[in-house]
Structure formats: C-alpha cells, structure tokens
Amino acid sequence: SLINILIDNIKLRAEEGITILDAAKKAGIKIPTLCVMPELRFTPGSCRICVVEVVDMPALVASCAYPVREGLEIHTNNKRVARARKMTLEFLLANHPLDCMTCEKSGSCILEDLAYDLGIKKSKFEQNKKELTVDNNNPFIVRELDKCVLCGRCVEICNEIQQSNIIDFGYRGTKTEIIVEGGTDLRNSNCVFCGQCVAVCPVGALIDKEAQGKGRTWEFKKVRTTCNYCGCGCNFDFNIKEGQVVKVTSNSESVVNGINLC
Helix, strand or coil, X not given: CEEEEEECCEEEEEECCCEHHXXXXXXCCCCCCCCCEHHHCECCCCCCCCEEEECCCCCCEECCCCECCCCCEEECCCHHHHHHHHHHHHHHHHCCCCCCCCCCCCCCCHHHHHHHHCCCCCCCCCCCCCCCCEECCCCCEEEEHHHCCCCCHHHHHHHXXXXXXXXXXXXXXXXXXXXXXXXXXXXXXXXXXXXXXXXXXXXXXXXXXXXXXXXXXXXXXXXEEECCCCCCCCEEEEEEECCEEEEEEECCCCCCCCCCCC
16 A cells, blocks of 8 residues: 655655655665675665665664555664764775776776765774685685675675575674685685675675676677576576677676576
C-alpha cells in the first residue's frame, strides 16, 4: 500500500516497507552509498555513508536499511547529515593508502568519487601506516587489503551468489579484515577465480592481475558482447585500448546476468 512521507520537504507517495534509499531514488533524490549493491538487493548499512536524519529519531539512520512508514519526515543532506558523512569518509581515508594517482581503480573508484563530491582533500585524522600483506601469488587476482573498506560486497557475492564460501570477515574491531578460508591465500584455497569479487569491489582492493598497468579507466572503450559458452546469453563489456582487449567486465544493465560475471 502507498503511504505519505516527506523527503527534503518534498511530499511523496511511497510503497510501505521499502527503504528510504529506494524511496529517494524513485523521487530523483540522490543519496551517496558505498557498500550497497542494489542489483543483488545487498543493503547491509555497514559503511554509514548513506545516513539520513529522520525527524524525532535520536540518531542518524542508514537509508539503505531503514524502511519507510506513514508520516516519516526525512532530511538527506542537512548540516548534521553532511557533517556525519564527511567524518565517516575521513575515517575511511585515514585507513586507506592515498596512492590514487597510480591506483588501477582510479576513475572508477567509489571512494575517490565520494571524496570529490564531499570536497575532502585530506583526512583530519592521523594516517594509519600499518601495511597488510598483498596477496599476489596467483595468476588472476591481486588482493591489497590496505585498500579494503570492509564494505562486505566481495563476501556477499562469494558466499551468497557463488556459494563458494572462500572469503569472510575475520578478527575484530580495528583488526577486522577480509580473510581467505583457513587464513591462507587465494592460490592455496578452493577459489576458482571466477572474478565476481573483483567485479563488485568499489575500491582498488581487488584487481584483475592481467590488466595491471595496461590502461586507466578513462582510456578504455567499452564494447558489449554476448558470451557463447552456454545458451544463457550473458552480456559483458570488452575493455579495449588501442585495438586490443585488455580485460572483460560485467555490465549491470545486462538483462540476463546484470552485475554477475557468470
């Protein structure tokens, strides 16, 4: 059933039970996100970038996980919300290497886009200089845990979509990181290197090893193609530079497979 809500002083009719994020999107109101994967209905509320203010609620709420109800009054970008988002992003940047100029993800990195949109050039918090081991001893995927923002996207797609259960959250508090089964690396695990985790990573923590150093995001021309391995008709994008296919990426607009690679 439809209910009445107020978002940024705009009266809206929305389906009861959908999230504030979905209601705002349908009304053309942009709320920034980092951990959300709408294609897979993954809305953990873990990054806190999408927080909004609901009138009469003591704390800000994650819009991707908070359902709308009759009479809600919501502010998506007032001073309180903007201040909270900036602080959250500055915490993330303080624990993230600032090597954007040479990062393979530059140009398609959501964290980079958020910093630009929110006008953050430098975190006010002390930079974390702890260096985590780079998992680089397999032919397909480079894992740079220093760049991981713990959004949970790779865990979700590996465990719930592929059902491979190769990676998961490990340890606690400030020591939390994404670990491979048994604390090993990808090469010595049961990973089949399907590339799903790379496809959904919002930052440069997971990279296609074969494509390293062969082109920046804005240098590629994307050409959609159809996989002929089976009869499903999945679509992918060839990333082409100087007439050569450098890598293959998923296309979220594909009717058959969407964000999935296979």
